[in-house]
Amino acid sequence: MATDTLTPTRPARRPVGTWFRQTGWRHLVGIAMLIFSSFPLLYVLSAALNPGGTLLTANGLFQTVSIDSFVRLFSLPQQPFAAWFVNSLVIGLATAVGTVFLGALAAYSFSRMRFTGRRFGLLSLLLVQMFPQLLAFVAIFLLMTTIADVFPAIGLNTQIGLIMVYLGGALGVNTYLMYGFFNTVPASIDEAAKIDGAGHARIFFTIILRLVAPILAVVGLLSFIATMNDFVLASVILVDPAKQTLAVGLYQFVSQETATNWSVFAAGAVLAAVLPMALFLALQRYIVGGLTAGSVK
Known part of the structure; x- marks a missing residue:
């Protein structure tokens, strides 16, 4: 005797346009705000690890890495x-x-x-x-x-x-x-x-x-x-x-x-x-x- 098996049905995928209008734009805004807020932190950390002593040389993030500034801070x-x-x-x-x-x-x-x-x-x-x-x-x-x-x-x-x-x-x-x-x-x-x-x-x-x-x-x-x-x-x-x-x-x-x-x-x-x-x-x-x-x- 054959028995019917219940197979789970996947929810229908939303079109890209519908997904973007409902939730997609929120992800983009979140990513943009994350980049906007994290850039100053990365810039300060790069300047701290740069032994040059100026902010102009920190424009290239983490091009030069050294802990001399931290050592000098306590000396x-x-x-x-x-x-x-x-x-x-x-x-x-x-x-x-x-x-x-x-x-x-x-x-x-x-x-x-x-x-x-x-x-x-x-x-x-x-x-x-x-x-x-x-x-x-x-x-x-x-x-x-x-x-x-x-x-x-x-x-x-x-x-x-x-x-x-x-x-x-x-x-x-x-x-x-x-x-x-x-x-x-x-x-x-x-x-x-x-x-x-x-x-x-x-x-x-x-x-x-x-x-x-x-x-x-x-x-x-x-x-x-x-x-x-x-x-x-x-x-x-x-x-x-x-x-x-x-x-x-x-x-x-x-x-x-x-x-x-x-x-x-x-x-x-x-x-x-x-x-x-x-x-x-x-x-x-x-x-x-x-x-x-x-x-x-």
Whole structure:
């Protein structure tokens, strides 16, 4: 007795024109954007591996490959790259942790507590961020100079003072960003914890912080990257070369008219980008959740 066998049928192939109108053009746009965004990275890497010391000789990508620029980067006593890297790492991590902690405390207060001036405080935080930081540089310099006369440990030319300036400047926008995410956490969770006898501190540290982990990762990463890339504030407050950050220190390689070395500068830029890129890849899943999804599963 013959039995019918079911053979899988292949879906009909779409014509090339239909495929291009539906999905093909997206691939072309993606490839074009990938090439556009990767070319500067390849150019900087080529300049770092080029011992010529200029950007003009880097036009031919990877024609000359050498690690002399990386070796020289760590062998110049007048430009202590290792000290700059450690300074940037310490300042960036301290600023990121402080920004996340203070912003989370403020966001929790605005989201869960009802007090006089709450709405005015939120609007004030938002309005203050509309003014560029360039308007405050003179005031910050004079303030840090005055503080140095009374408390030299946190005044001008101190890393602690720079961290405090960063914390004050980043508190507003990060608080407002966290406030919107905190509102996605149902208030019923707080009420259930209060019935069991938990106070605001216990609710905040043991419950809320775990639920809002994605936004904490986003704020911490953005704060760390902004601190690592900042030049103006760091150059104004930090005067001693041994206390400067990477952004300020690397500028010395290209700021001198008679001793410009773009190859060493590019090598330092490549090494400076490794840590932020590693943090971004490590926190990628939290970043996606913090920017696109809520915290309640």
